[in-house]
Amino acid sequence: MQRILVVEDEPTIARAVADRLAAEGFAVEIAADGPSAVERARSYDPELIVLDVMLPGFDGLEVCRRVQAERPVPVLMLTARDDETDMLVGLGVGADDYITKPFSMRELAARVRAVLRRVERSAALPETMLRVGPLEIDHASRRVRRDGTEVHLTPTEFELLGCLARNRGTVLTRAVLLEQVWDWAGASGTRAVDTHVKALRRKLGSDLIRTVHGVGYSLEVRA
Structure with a gap:
């Protein structure tokens, strides 16, 4: 099972995302703030991270920077605003894709699979x-x-x-x-x-x- 780390400080959203991805056949763990996200990414070694921009401790952009500095891992960024600046900054620090809240769980799952397919295709x-x-x-x-x-x-x-x-x-x-x-x-x-x-x-x-x-x-x- 491919491992996914969900980083989201809103418990309802985090659980909904985790449950949907688990139903899609992924192994999922959750982190709720910036420092624990970096530590969990290091120990859990996920194939992909679903990462909210707004987090306590430090934000998702800093999480992305720190994680990518250790190893390249695909990141799907969640942003609360339909703001082009958020998207550009997120992609600039190493995110692979982004999705704006509110989003459908079906679209989220499709985006996750698309990112993972890109990595698998390159490896093949x-x-x-x-x-x-x-x-x-x-x-x-x-x-x-x-x-x-x-x-x-x-x-x-x-x-x-x-x-x-x-x-x-x-x-x-x-x-x-x-x-x-x-x-x-x-x-x-x-x-x-x-x-x-x-x-x-x-x-x-x-x-x-x-x-x-x-x-x-x-x-x-x-x-």
Whole structure:
């Protein structure tokens, strides 16, 4: 059973989320504040974290930063407001997806499965090592190096880089990236794509991913 950690300080919501995910076949544990969430993520070693932004102790953004600093783990962020700033900041610190309260349990379960599928799909790729210019992308260990130095990427950042690398030199539209990386077929969440591209540029350098304005992005290595 895949393990999920639910981090939510509102007991009613936490129990409802945990019960639905347990009914979907997951093993679930709950944490109710920032410090206990970081400690539980360390000891429970979940495959995915459902993480509320507003928490006592310290908030979900800080939880995400601390957890991702130790190991890349998929994070589905819960936000109480339909606020683009919350979404962008959450994605910027390493969240893989976000959902706005109030949400349906059916949608939450679908988002959880979509995030986990992305990780499983990447692990199943036959090409274990991909080299593009100064980059080495190791799908077996899910590690990335630039010029021999390891770079820490979140699971979605890794998926996005892998998609661009496998199609290097080809401009991929945001819609294609949303479908192939996020499993959001027909979606219009272009901010999610743009924010993750910004994160990759910050970590890998600004010289590898080219923006084609009004179209999308391409991974290119200049001679």
